[in-house]
Amino acid sequence: MQMTSKQELKLFIEEMLVMHTAFDETKKSLESFYHAASTLRDSIGVFVVGESRTGKSRLQEELSAKFKSSRNSDGTTILPILRVQVPSKPTVKGLTSEMLAEYGDPAANKGTEQDKTRRLLHFINACQTRMIIIDEIQHFVDKTSKYRIIHHLTDWLKTLLNKSNIVVVIAGLPYAEALLYQNEQLRGRFVKTMRLPRFDWNDEDSRAExxxxxxxxxxLLSEKFKLPDIEEDEFAYRFYLATGGLTGYVFNIIRQAAWIVIDEDRTVIRYEDIENAYLNVVNQIDQYQVSPFSDKFQLYETVQLKKAADIGKRTDEYQSETIQQAYKPRSLHEALS
Ligand SMILES: Nc1ncnc2c1ncn2[C@@H]1O[C@H](COP(=O)(O)OP(=O)(O)O)[C@@H](O)[C@H]1O
Ligand SMILES: [Mg+2]
Known part of the structure; x- marks a missing residue:
């Protein structure tokens, strides 16, 4: 009994979702593209841009949970939304294999690039796919080689767009926008770019968000816990300095604080739990010498605001994946184990 209720609480934490304006607008916009997809004569592209931890992947999860796969009466699979993540050293063969595997193709790894792309186009039709979401699209740009775009991949993406009539959503870090700047044909297919921003304390609207x-x-937390007023002026400001306005860091701190409390069979999240959580989950290189939740922190020095605006940027460089994996559970199962 005790165990399940702990599990349930952790599950509750994991599923918390706050519909801030940018998230809501982007989601609604993608939904409307999804609904328009069945009427398309040609494929269109949509770009979702944002720094790490701004909620791009979460948004995709919400969307694909809304339009789930199912089975036809004759047993064929319907997959309205196909989602894939571009691996860090992508090839056309590798990427198409992953997509085929999502369709359950037993021969997902077999065949030439052309074979695989042809099979992919077949599955898109047969499984009534309306939208393909390709996450981590910045891996189409080779950072180790002066941001060189891997043209073989963008050419393949163009083929996919040319030979289907679906909505292709690509999502990734801001530097991936070079893909469209530098490729006129691809740009011609892309009808909209949407941004999931980090919040900015210096901007009144963004601060309010x-x-x-x-x-x-x-x-959300108040349904299960007691906690301090994290939204009040000074507390909110400390949260901003700690997270640089990145939703993912806010969530990580809150989740960690809740985990501490759940594991100790408490229901009150205390100030110290939040500070401890900060020290545990915010990447070392994104931390200050003194925690922004401490009394000793020089709260109102402008240099702090400047530093906050850079939080997360360095982890977006080369090492980002390895660093993030160091503290991010890969799955809910792993998070709860
Ligand atoms: N609107 C939101 N409400 C609640 N949690 C969110 C929201 N957006 C993102 N998160 C959480 O923040 C973390 C980082 O989000 P993620 O989607 O992985 O960011 P990105 O893909 O842009 O790097 C995830 O744990 C995610 O569930
Ligand atoms: Mg992501």
């Missing part, structure tokens, strides 16, 4: 995010978490 950030406080709204904290309010959102607070009100």
């Amino acid at each position: 950030f406080i709204g995010l904290l309010e959102g978490f607070k009100s």
Whole structure:
């Protein structure tokens, strides 16, 4: 009994979702593209851009959970949305294999590039796929080689767009926008770019959104826990300095604090739990010498605000994947184990 309720609480934490404006607008926009897909004569592309931890992948999860796979009466699979992640050293063969595997193709790894692309186009039709979401699209740009675009991959993407009539959503880090700047034909296919921003304390609207995010978490958490007023002026400001306005860091801190409390059979999340969580889950290189949740932190020095705006940027460089994996559970199962 005790165990399941802990599990349930952790599951509850994992599923918390705050519909801030950018998230809501991007989601609605993608939904409307999805609904328009069946009427398309040609494929169109949509780009979702944002730094790490701004919610791009979460948004895709929400979308594919809404339009789930199912089975026809004759047993054929329907997969309305196909999602894949570009691996860090991508090839056309590798990427198409992954997509075929999502369709359950037993020969996903077999064949030439052309064979695989042909089979992929077959599955798109047969499984009534309306939208393909390709995450981590920045891996189409080779950072180790002066941001060189891997043209073989963009050419393949163009083929996919030319030979189907679906919505192709690509999502990734801001430097991936070079893909469209530098490729006129591809750009011609892309009808919209949407941004999931980090929140900015210096901008009034953005600050209000950030406080709204904290309010959102607070009100969700209040169903199960007691906690301090994280959305109030000074607390919110400390949260901003700690996270640089990145939703993922806010969530990580809150989740970690809740885990501490759940594991100790408490229901009150205390100030110290939040500070401890910060020290545990925010990447070392994104931390200050003194925690922004500490009394000793020089809260109102402008240099701190400057530093906050850079949080997460260095982890977006080469090492980002390995660093993130160091503390991010790969699955819910792993998170709860
Ligand atoms: N609107 C939101 N409400 C609640 N949690 C969110 C929201 N957006 C993102 N998160 C959480 O923040 C973390 C980072 O988000 P993620 O989608 O992985 O970012 P990205 O793909 O842009 O790097 C994830 O744990 C995710 O569930
Ligand atoms: Mg992601």
